[in-house]
Amino acid sequence: MSVLPKSVENVINEFSKLPGVGPKSASRMTYHYLRSPNKDATKLGQALVEMDEKTKFCSSCFNVTDEDICNICSSPLRDHSTLCIVEEPLDVVAFENSGIYNGLYFVLGGVISPAEGITASELRFKELEERVKSVINESEKGLELIVATNPSLEGEATAAYIQDIFNIFVKEGKIHISRLAMGLPTGADLEYADRLTLKRALEGRRDI
Amino acid sequence: MSVLPKSVENVINEFSKLPGVGPKSASRMTYHYLRSPNKDATKLGQALVEMDEKTKFCSSCFNVTDEDICNICSSPLRDHSTLCIVEEPLDVVAFENSGIYNGLYFVLGGVISPAEGITASELRFKELEERVKSVINESEKGLELIVATNPSLEGEATAAYIQDIFNIFVKEGKIHISRLAMGLPTGADLEYADRLTLKRALEGRRDI
Numbered sequence: 001m002s003v004l005p006k007s008v009e010n011v012i013n014e015f016s017k018l019p020g021v022g023p024k025s026a027s028r029m030t031y032h033y034l035r036s037p038n039k040d041a042t043k044l045g046q047a048l049v050e051m052d053e054k055t056k057f058c059s060s061c062f063n064v065t066d067e068d069i070c071n072i073c074s075s076p077l078r079d080h081s082t083l084c085i086v087e088e089p090l091d092v093v094a095f096e097n098s099g100i101y102n103g104l105y106f107v108l109g110g111v112i113s114p115a116e117g118i119t120a121s122e123l124r125f126k127e128l129e130e131r132v133k134s135v136i137n138e139s140e141k142g143l144e145l146i147v148a149t150n151p152s153l154e155g156e157a158t159a160a161y162i163q164d165i166f167n168i169f170v171k172e173g174k175i176h177i178s179r180l181a182m183g184l185p186t187g188a189d190l191e192y193a194d195r196l197t198l199k200r201a202l203e204g205r206r207d208i
Numbered sequence: 209m210s211v212l213p214k215s216v217e218n219v220i221n222e223f224s225k226l227p228g229v230g231p232k233s234a235s236r237m238t239y240h241y242l243r244s245p246n247k248d249a250t251k252l253g254q255a256l257v258e259m260d261e262k263t264k265f266c267s268s269c270f271n272v273t274d275e276d277i278c279n280i281c282s283s284p285l286r287d288h289s290t291l292c293i294v295e296e297p298l299d300v301v302a303f304e305n306s307g308i309y310n311g312l313y314f315v316l317g318g319v320i321s322p323a324e325g326i327t328a329s330e331l332r333f334k335e336l337e338e339r340v341k342s343v344i345n346e347s348e349k350g351l352e353l354i355v356a357t358n359p360s361l362e363g364e365a366t367a368a369y370i371q372d373i374f375n376i377f378v379k380e381g382k383i384h385i386s387r388l389a390m391g392l393p394t395g396a397d398l399e400y401a402d403r404l405t406l407k408r409a410l411e412g413r414r415d416i
Contacts, residue, residue, distance in 0.1 A: 003300065003304040003305065005262065005263055005272065005273055005274040006274070007255070007258050007259045007261075007262040007263055007274060008259055008272065010258070010259070011252070011255045011259045014248070015252065017248060017252075018237050018240055020236075021237075027298070027301075028227075028228075031296070031298050032226055032227055033256065033259065033260075034263065034272050034297060039260050040222070040225060041256040041257070041259055042257050042261075043222055044219070044222035044223065044225075044253070044256055045252070045254065045256030046253065047218040047219045047253070048219055048249040048252055048253030048256070049249070049253035049254065049257075050215050050218070051215045051216055051218070051219045051241065052241075052247050052249045052250040053215075053250075055213055055215055064216065065213055066215060072211075088239070088243070090239050092211065093211050093212065096211040097211065
């Protein structure tokens with residue numbers, strides 16, 4: 001016989017599935033709602049159900065949106081001849097919050113990771129090829145692809161794979177591919193920088 | 209124009225209301241659900257709504273339950289002549305998980321805290337009095353009240369208040385009131401024990 005009603009146990013179970021949330025934290029979160037007098041659990045509950053119902057992937061860039069085409073892809077104010085390839089929707093949020101980029105995006109849905117059993121076929125490479133081809137056909141300016149996968153082993157491998165796929169278009173002069181610069185982050189301390197970051201910073205040094 | 213759909217913003221907002229969850233963690237939790245393919249957001253959402261719908265307070269001890277009388281109060285195997293007075297439903301969980309107590313409980317719903325503006329009238333003292341009186345009338349054995357509010361300033365004040373209310377019954381020999389022992393917790397290091405804990409441990413010393 002459990003001390004807690006089944007409905008309370010269910011909530012603790014679901015909270016425990018969140019990354020970084022153990023059974024103790026999950027219980028604490030659940031108890032918070034048991035104490036709250038304003039039906040806050042229902043508010044969060046309905047918000048979650050609504051999110052699942054309303055959000056979908058933009059059919060053009062696969063970012064999270066509640067419309068068929070997201071408001072970045074449909075904006076005439078954005079530069080449609082630049083495509084920034086990112087892993088996840090939250091990478092788009094990072095770029096957008098910084099306000100430094102005015103092109104479009106393409107969300108791959110992850111990176112190639114043999115260790116986690118994620119192969120190229122599970123990511124949106126087919127959709128990316130179609131997208132690139134359609135832009136090349138429409139645009140006279142050509143297309144710039146900015147590969148913005150994370151600076152991890154998997155991110156690098158995925159970047160190399162992207163380069164491979166589009167190599168033929170690069171040779172034909174139809175697209176230009178670049179990769180985000182790697183080096184020391186602002187505010188970093190040389191003393192604590194890891195070997196690879198230091199190596200990349202050295203390799204990528206620029207004249208002043 | 210926000211980058212994220214409204215339905216996603218709503219979930220982040222609701223998660224941010226949890227104690228100890230800042231906007232960054234709230235976003236991370238929300239993104240987890242955006243990435244999850246199995247409608248996990250809906251599962252948590254429905255569990256939360258169901259919890260709010262189904263749970264109520266036991267009409268006898270005010271613990272959280274999904275029945276009118278919780279299964280502790282209704283159990284014939286428990287000692288109905290002992291009442292452990294706790295602040296919150298999770299205190300009941302702590303006792304039950306330890307398996308060391310076989311009496312009943314009474315959940316006050318908090319402690320008297322002038323700093324937070326919580327007066328005695330906001331807690332379940334009236335319900336506690338009624339409960340105590342009804343047990344005294346029914347039981348021949350008398351009643352033992354164990355005051356298990358937290359060992360904080362507010363918990364102590366609340367314990368003193370409880371003693372005050374029932375003083376008359378104590379004098380009549382109808383009830384017996386005790387308070388949880390205070391002292392060093394198991395595994396504690398004397399060196400790091402705070403002054404008050406040490407004082408209480410000394411005052412409460414027992415012959416060996």
